[in-house]
Every structure is written in structure tokens, then in C-alpha cells.
Amino acid sequence: MSEKIIEVQHLSKRFGTFDAVKDVNFTVYKGDVFGFLGPNGAGKSTSIRCLLSLIQADRGEIKIFGQSLASNRSHILARTGSIIEKPDFYKYLSAYQNLAIFSRISGANVSRKEIEAMLDFVGLAAREQDKVAGFSHGMKQRLGIAQTLLHQPDLIILDEPTTGLDPQGIIDIRNLILRLRDEQGKTVLLSSHLLAEMELIANRMVIINKGKTLVEGEVAQLLNAEELVVQLEIDKAAAAKQWIADHFSNVELISSTEHHLELAMDKSGVAELNKSLVEQGFNIYAIESKRKLEDYFIKMLKADVVE
Amino acid sequence: MLWNSVYNEFIKITAKPRSYLGLLAITVLVGVILFALKVDGKSMIAFVTSSFEQTLTFQGELLNGNLVAFIILQMLIIHIPLLVALVTGDLVSGEAASGTIRMLLTKPISRTQLLLSKFIAGAVYTFCLIIWLGIMAVIVGKLLFGSGDLMVLNSDGLVILQEQDVNWRYAGGFAVAFLALLTVSTLSICLSCFSNNSIGPIVLTMAIIILFTIIGTLDVKIFDSIRPFLFTTHMASWRSFFEEPLPTAEIIKSLIILLAHQVLLIGLAVYHFNKKDITS
Numbered sequence: 001m002s003e004k005i006i007e008v009q010h011l012s013k014r015f016g017t018f019d020a021v022k023d024v025n026f027t028v029y030k031g032d033v034f035g036f037l038g039p040n041g042a043g044k045s046t047s048i049r050c051l052l053s054l055i056q057a058d059r060g061e062i063k064i065f066g067q068s069l070a071s072n073r074s075h076i077l078a079r080t081g082s083i084i085e086k087p088d089f090y091k092y093l094s095a096y097q098n099l100a101i102f103s104r105i106s107g108a109n110v111s112r113k114e115i116e117a118m119l120d121f122v123g124l125a126a127r128e129q130d131k132v133a134g135f136s137h138g139m140k141q142r143l144g145i146a147q148t149l150l151h152q153p154d155l156i157i158l159d160e161p162t163t164g165l166d167p168q169g170i171i172d173i174r175n176l177i178l179r180l181r182d183e184q185g186k187t188v189l190l191s192s193h194l195l196a197e198m199e200l201i202a203n204r205m206v207i208i209n210k211g212k213t214l215v216e217g218e219v220a221q222l223l224n225a226e227e228l229v230v231q232l233e234i235d236k237a238a239a240a241k242q243w244i245a246d247h248f249s250n251v252e253l254i255s256s257t258e259h260h261l262e263l264a265m266d267k268s269g270v271a272e273l274n275k276s277l278v279e280q281g282f283n284i285y286a287i288e289s290k291r292k293l294e295d296y297f298i299k300m301l302k303a304d305v306v307e
Numbered sequence: 308m309l310w311n312s313v314y315n316e317f318i319k320i321t322a323k324p325r326s327y328l329g330l331l332a333i334t335v336l337v338g339v340i341l342f343a344l345k346v347d348g349k350s351m352i353a354f355v356t357s358s359f360e361q362t363l364t365f366q367g368e369l370l371n372g373n374l375v376a377f378i379i380l381q382m383l384i385i386h387i388p389l390l391v392a393l394v395t396g397d398l399v400s401g402e403a404a405s406g407t408i409r410m411l412l413t414k415p416i417s418r419t420q421l422l423l424s425k426f427i428a429g430a431v432y433t434f435c436l437i438i439w440l441g442i443m444a445v446i447v448g449k450l451l452f453g454s455g456d457l458m459v460l461n462s463d464g465l466v467i468l469q470e471q472d473v474n475w476r477y478a479g480g481f482a483v484a485f486l487a488l489l490t491v492s493t494l495s496i497c498l499s500c501f502s503n504n505s506i507g508p509i510v511l512t513m514a515i516i517i518l519f520t521i522i523g524t525l526d527v528k529i530f531d532s533i534r535p536f537l538f539t540t541h542m543a544s545w546r547s548f549f550e551e552p553l554p555t556a557e558i559i560k561s562l563i564i565l566l567a568h569q570v571l572l573i574g575l576a577v578y579h580f581n582k583k584d585i586t587s
Contacts, residue, residue, distance in 0.1 A: 084413065089407065105312055
């Protein structure tokens with residue numbers, strides 16, 4: 001197992017009588033793109049703010065880079081870059097001045113050239129001297145990324161970094177995160193509501209709900225452990241439905257239309273079912289696995305509600 | 308890190324248009340007073356000296372730069388706190404309102420250092436205001452009205468200070484006035500730590516000054532015990548430099564009380580700011 005970058009144990013935080021976080025536990029390893037998932041009000045932002053010492057936890061322990069956050073705050077934050085929800089800047093200052101302000105207190109010596117190079121990297125070189133007041137949301141988000149990366153942090157914490165971005169902006173952020181991990185070996189903790197995006201880039205994840213950890217682990221393992229939902233596009237759905245019911249006792253029909261069947265089944269049975277249907281003369285136009293992170297996420301939340 | 312943050316605060320203050328409102332207001336207000344005194348100052352002086360003319364003979368130009376500067380200081384020193392609070396009251400709460408405090412506090416600078424840098428920047432801004440007031444009142448006043456002996460009317464009677472005896476008194480008076488305004492700056496920054504909007508601390512600072520001034524002015528016994536400890540009571544201590552003999556003990560007492568207020572307010576602000584959860 002590689003080096004632990006973040007260790008959170010029994011984190012809890014109460015605001016008045018409201019328990020924002022009750023018992024959050026997770027571990028992020030070096031090189032992870034770690035998905036931090038949960039519905040609104042689950043305690044994601046509070047947990048992330050605790051990681052950045054914006055909020056003081058009532059109980060629990062946070063270790064980052066193997067050191068206690070409580071006693072090594074400055075050292076840890078010098079190696080961490082972050083965007084919390086939306087990056088806010090001094091609107092009356094230029095993009096360059098804003099980055100200069102944050103770099104001066106980042107604990108690193110960042111030169112003018114490095115700031116200019118970073119602005120170029122996020123595609124804002126031409127707007128370097130423009131006041132941030134005139135920037136679009138996407139430009140501010142890119143400036144936020146520049147601010148996050150300027151001091152070459154080892155750990156990057158991004159809380160909803162794609163909020164309000166257009167599709168191209170979302171793709172850019174996704175590619176950037178993957179580049180940071182693959183080319184520079186950065187560790188990324190990523191909170192997002194875009195589960196499809198998360199599925200594409202996160203290798204590990206935790207799901208929290210009502211301030212508690214529900215599940216944590218490798219994304220691929222967690223999803224593979226689940227039963228598949230398979231959608232078939234087929235020419236004679238009604239006949240196929242009957243044939244499946246008669247011959248595959250371990251396959252459960254979820255829904256059907258004139259040309260579609262939705263089935264719950266094990267991954268291992270998909271090939272055999274496909275082969276049998278073709279041999280019986282059915283024309284199959286598409287087989288799509290609907291086992292997505294979104295389904296898993298909703299299933300976990302429903303299970304939590306039942307408990 | 309502290310000085311980098313102080314430098315950041317200077318950049319922010321100099322880039323905000325509201326920072327120049329104070330300088331502009333002083334320029335306009337002093338300009339109006341200078342104009343009024345130039346046009347009709349002599350009749351005003353004659354009105355004041357008429358009650359002494361039976362016992363005293365005045366020689367030379369009473370309406371000179373030294374007297375003009377004294378009048379300006381007396382008139383404006385009550386209003387400058389608003390100009391100070393306008394900028395310093397926004398230093399923390401303005402960042403909370405705009406969300407930038409969240410960005411700053413995810414950096415490795417300690418909260419105490421960040422807050423101290425704001426106190427230092429606020430002090431420098433206050434110093435700039437008082438220096439500008441000094442330039443406008445004393446230097447421009449002397450350029451327009453010339454120099455001369457200073458006649459000051461206080462509660463003990465009429466004090467005449469010789470021309471060569473005045474400049475050091477202005478230096479001392481401005482230093483005490485600076486400390487008084489620094490207390491206002493400290494108060495507004497402290498209040499700023501408790502708020503997430505820009506206007507609240509500015510309004511509250513002025514409300515406190517008005518309340519304390521009323522308590523200090525009301526001749527009611529119940530306030531006698533607290534009056535000496537209100538910072539507003541000592542905001543007019545700059546006038547002590549224009550008394551003869553110089554009330555050194557009173558001046559020192561005022562300085563101690565003003566400094567005690569500052570230490571207390573900075574301590575309270577640092578304590579609260581370090582405990583504060585940033586949820587904005």
C-alpha cells in the first residue's frame with residue numbers, strides 16, 4: 001500500500017444543535033484521485049473545511065502527510081492547494097495581482113515569471129492585467145485552479161470545482177486532474193455532484209450521508225461487487241422476455257418496452273444470455289450495462305435511509 | 308510571512324476607491340474651513356476677543372496659520388473616526404462577505420499573523436490620514452495665513468503660546484490624536500472580526516463612539532466612575548499639548564488608557580478570529 005496522504009478518523013462537528021458531521025472516516029493514498037461523495041447536507045463541505053482548518057472539528061483526528069493537522073497546520077497547508085466551492089478573488093485587482101497576493105502567503109517563493117506561466121497554463125495570459133470584476137465564472141474557476149497550483153502543492157483539494165462550468169470547462173478540469181495525477185504524481189481529493197465525471201477520474205472514493213461514512217474503497221471494486229443492471233435493445237422484446245423467464249432463473253426482469261428489456265443479473269451471466277438469445281433468433285442491437293456510480297450511490301443512500 | 312501579508316494589505320487598501328474617500332474628505336473639509344476663515348475669519352476672531360479687550364490689548368495677527376490649524380483640528384478630529392472606520396471596519400468583514408477570507412485562510416499563514424497584518428495596515432492608513440490632516444491644517448494653513456503666536460481659549464482661560472513654542476506642540480498633539488484614531492481603527496477591526504458584512508462594523512464603531520461621547524458629556528453621577536476609562540474621553544487629549552503648563556500626567560494617563568484599549572481589542576480580536584469557523 002502506498003503512502004497515506006490524508007487520514008481522517010471519527011471526525012465530528014456540531015453547529016449549535018445540528019450535527020453537521022458525526023463520524024467521518026477515510027484514507028487517501030499518494031497518487032489517488034479520491035472521490036468525496038454525498039448528497040447535499042451530508043457533511044462534505046464541513047469535512048473539507050475541517051481538512052483545511054477553516055473549521056475546527058469537535059472530535060476526531062485529521063492527519064495529512066502523516067502529521068497532525070492540529071499541530072502542523074502551516075506546514076501542511078504549505079503543501080496543499082485548494083478550491084472550496086467557488087474561488088473568490090479581489091474583484092478590484094487584476095488576475096496577476098490576485099495570484100501575487102495569494103502566492104506571497106503560500107509559503108513558497110513564486111516569481112513573476114512563474115505567475116505568468118501559470119496564467120498561461122490556465123489560458124488567462126491575455127487577461128493578466130484585467131480586473132477580476134470582468135471575469136466570467138469559468139475564468140474565475142480557471143484562476144482558482146491557477147491559485148491552487150501556483151505553489152506546487154503535493155495535495156490538491158477541490159470542492160465542487162466544476163460548479164457552473166460549461167461542458168468544455170468540465171472536460172478541461174477532468175483532463176487537468178488526470179494530468180496532475182499522471183504526470184506530476186499529485187494526490188487529489190475531489191468532491192463533486194457530477195457522478196459520471198467522478199466515475200471517469202476517481203480511483204478511490206468515500207460516500208458519506210448524514211455526517212457519517214457509508215462506504216469507502218476502490219471505485220472499480222465497489223461497483224463490481226454490485227449486481228449489474230443490463231439494458232437490452234432487442235427486436236422482439238415480449239417473446240424474449242418470456243424466453244428469459246423460462247430459461248434463466250437467476251435473471252430478474254426490471255422493466256420492458258416494445259424493444260427494450262431491463263434486467264438485473266450477475267456480470268458473469270451477460271455473455272451466456274447474449275449467446276442464447278442470438279441462437280434463438282433474436283436480433284440484439286445493443287447491450288448496455290447500467291451499473292453506474294449514480295445507481296450505486298442512490299442504492300447506498302436508500303439503504304442508509306432504511307437502516 | 309507577516310510582512311508579506313502586511314504588503315498584501317497595503318496593495319488591497321491602495322486599490323480600493325473608498326480608501327481615498329478619507330483623504331478627499333479631509334481635503335474638501337479643510338478647504339472649506341480655510342476658505343471660510345480667509346473670507347470672514349477676522350470677524351470671528353473679533354467676536355471671541357471682544358470679551359477680553361477691556362483687560363487685554365492684542366498685537367499682531369491673531370488669525371494666523373497656527374490658530375487656523377488649531378481650529379481645523381478642533382472641528383475635524385471628531386469626524387475623522389468615521390473616515391478611519393470606513394476603511395478599517397471592512398478589513399476582515401469585507402473579506403468574509405466577499406469570500407476571500409476563506410481563500411486566505413487555506414494558506415499557511417497563521418490566523419494571528421493575518422489579523423496582525425490587518426491591524427498594522429489599518430494603523431498605517433490611520434497614520435496617513437492624520438499626516439494628511441496635518442499637512443492640510445498646519446502647512447497649508449501657514450502658507451495661506453502666515454505664522455504667529457497661537458491664542459488658545461480653554462476652560463482655564465486664555466493661553467498665548469509663542470510662535471517658536473508651537474510646532475512641537477502640534478507634533479505632540481498629532482501623535483496623541485493618532486493614538487486616539489488608532490484606538491478607533493483597532494475597535495473597528497475588532498468588530499469586523501465578529502461580522503460577515505462590510506457595513507455592520509463601520510456603523511457599530513460610530514454608534515459606540517457616539518454612545519461613549521454622550522456618556523462622557525452627560526453630567527450624571529452614575530457615569531462618573533466609568534467616564535475616565537472610556538477611550539472617547541481621551542480622544543480630545545491632543546488639546547492638552549496646547550495648555551500651559553503642560554499637563555504631562557494627564558497626557559500620560561490618556562496614552563495609557565488608549566494603549567490599554569488597543570491591547571484589549573487586539574487580544575479580543577485575535578482570540579475570536581482564531582476560534583472562528585469559516586463557513587461563508
